[in-house]
Amino acid sequence: MNPPAVITAENLTKSYGELIAVDGISFEVPAGESFGLLGPNGAGKSTTMKMIGGVSQRTSGKLSIMGLDPETHGPEVRAHLGVVPQQDNLDEELKVRENLIVYGRYFGLPLSYLRPKADELLEFAQLTDKAKSRVDALSGGMKRRLTIARSLINEPKILLLDEPTTGLDPQARHILWDRLFRLKEQGVTLILTTHYMDEAEQLCDRLIVVDKGRIMAEGSPASLIREYSTREVLELRFGSERNATIGVELAGIGERVETLPDRVLIYANDGESALEQVSARRLRPLTSLVRRSSLEDVFLRLTGRSLVD
Numbered sequence: 345m346n347p348p349a350v351i352t353a354e355n356l357t358k359s360y361g362e363l364i365a366v367d368g369i370s371f372e373v374p375a376g377e378s379f380g381l382l383g384p385n386g387a388g389k390s391t392t393m394k395m396i397g398g399v400s401q402r403t404s405g406k407l408s409i410m411g412l413d414p415e416t417h418g419p420e421v422r423a424h425l426g427v428v429p430q431q432d433n434l435d436e437e438l439k440v441r442e443n444l445i446v447y448g449r450y451f452g453l454p455l456s457y458l459r460p461k462a463d464e465l466l467e468f469a470q471l472t473d474k475a476k477s478r479v480d481a482l483s484g485g486m487k488r489r490l491t492i493a494r495s496l497i498n499e500p501k502i503l504l505l506d507e508p509t510t511g512l513d514p515q516a517r518h519i520l521w522d523r524l525f526r527l528k529e530q531g532v533t534l535i536l537t538t539h540y541m542d543e544a545e546q547l548c549d550r551l552i553v554v555d556k557g558r559i560m561a562e563g564s565p566a567s568l569i570r571e572y573s574t575r576e577v578l579e580l581r582f583g584s585e586r587n588a589t590i591g592v593e594l595a596g597i598g599e600r601v602e603t604l605p606d607r608v609l610i611y612a613n614d615g616e617s618a619l620e621q622v623s624a625r626r627l628r629p630l631t632s633l634v635r636r637s638s639l640e641d642v643f644l645r646l647t648g649r650s651l652v653d
């Protein structure tokens with residue numbers, strides 16, 4: 345039997361005046377899943393998260409979190425949720441450990457619970473030795489981990505993460521991904537937005553690709569890649585002058601040729617054999633690279649645009 349859905353959205357819509365930021369999206373997230381909203385800036389990801397978190401009212405449609413409507417049962421819904429917003433909003437005046445305790449007090453949790461819980465969460469966030477540090481002395485990655493630790497103070501069943509690793513360096517991102525994996529192993533349902541395809545591939549069991557407030561596709565990263573791309577991609581650079589016109593000369597190689605401003609992509613199941621065909625036509629790229637298809641290719645196929653602006 346499938347686990348029950350902890351979040352159900354049906355035709356969820358949010359308009360800001362004339363602008364439809366979220367345009368009738370529907371999805372279900374079963375308990376324990378790591379579910380992603382992948383899309384470029386402005387796609388409507390944060391707006392969807394805010395509606396789930398009960399801090400933004402929907403214009404129309406239905407939304408249910410653990411069987412409750414966040415608009416009519418705000419406090420009950422928030423008790424099940426941990427929220428990691430896009431911008432860290434830690435209290436810079438307070439020390440690291442105090443941030444956890446003071447936040448827990450907002451939930452009305454007793455100090456006898458909060459003190460050991462704060463220590464446990466600092467351990468989890470690898471911040472035990474920073475317990476007494478000032479927040480403004482922490483690195484970006486540490487602040488993110490502290491924000492995540494803080495969001496876990498009430499032992500939420502669902503964690504909402506809006507762009508969890510934006511602005512972090514690769515090492516800090518990997519540490520964070522590892523922590524999120526651990527939460528998933530503990531059975532926490534993760535809902536995350538990202539415009540990084542590698543993050544979506546690493547973290548999400550299933551995701552929706554969103555663009556301009558609409559769902560373009562839905563599935564696991566692997567199934568989306570299988571459905572919308574080839575196994576491999578041959579990336580060629582011919583220099584800015586030739587890139588624009590070379591597409592015609594490459595026609596027929598692989599399943600599809602996509603011309604971007606700085607490179608040409610040939611979609612083929614066997615990239616090396618596509619490269620041999622390029623050589624056979626006496627076309628000499630400045631650089632060539634064969635790689636596996638990614639969600640970036642899925643997005644390009646679905647929208648004709650690149651995921652990262």
Ligand SMILES: Nc1ncnc2c1ncn2[C@@H]1O[C@H](COP(=O)(O)OP(=O)(O)OP(=O)(O)O)[C@@H](O)[C@H]1O
Nearest residue numbers: 360363365383384385386387388389390391392507
């Ligand atoms: N409070 C608001 N008032 C008016 N328009 C808004 C408001 N919040 C968001 N928007 C608009 O709604 C659209 C969707 O924004 P949203 O922040 O949800 O996108 P996003 O996919 O999360 O992108 P980002 O990663 O940049 O946050 C954008 O066009 C944005 O300008």
